[in-house]
Amino acid sequence: AQKVTQAQTEISVVEKEDVTLDCVYETRDTTYYLFWYKQPPSGELVFLIRRNSFDEQNEISGRYSWNFQKSTSSFNFTITASQVVDSAVYFCALRRDTGKLIFGQGTTLQVKP
């Protein structure tokens, strides 16, 4: 079975706190891709990152960083020094061998000033 689980339904932090969004996936494919998307209140999802299963290097982009660990089937997303503009729903996704994406349930992040 192919599945993406985001166990955290809602997270609330105060501005400037660091926050980690968890993502655990299941797949039997040896080659796969993982993604994170952000959905702000306006509704459209915005692509944040794609990670190939062969590349386990962590990635940092500004205040965002991603930790990919195949040993634990996890692809966690950390926001450092959170800001109010980070408030959104965040989705982790897995690309199946058919080419289609499986999305997790999403984590709603609220950053309070």
Next chain:
Amino acid sequence: DGGITQSPKYLFRKEGQNVTLSCEQNLNHDAMYWYRQDPGQGLRLIYYSQIVNDFQKGDIAEGYSVSREKKESFPLTVTSAQKNPTAFYLCATQREGRVGELFFGEGSRLTVL
């Protein structure tokens, strides 16, 4: 500006009525997708199209229909056969070669009264 336009943004319909959601893109992308979003369930794929005049069912196609007569347009019809049509509907496109990197519209919220 290039982008994806979904209309209407909000739509109300009575039970037993068909309704068509519009999705237009000027990104010149070949692939187009329709997703349904329900609270706590993430996004689920309804239909997708890789090329004009061709489309495939996704995971929850029952009660929906689509057409792809032009590259720019991928309308979704929610028929009266759809048991629980109240949801948020998102249209997306993908540029060739950009694995899993989807561009989304701002969505259409359908409420059945």
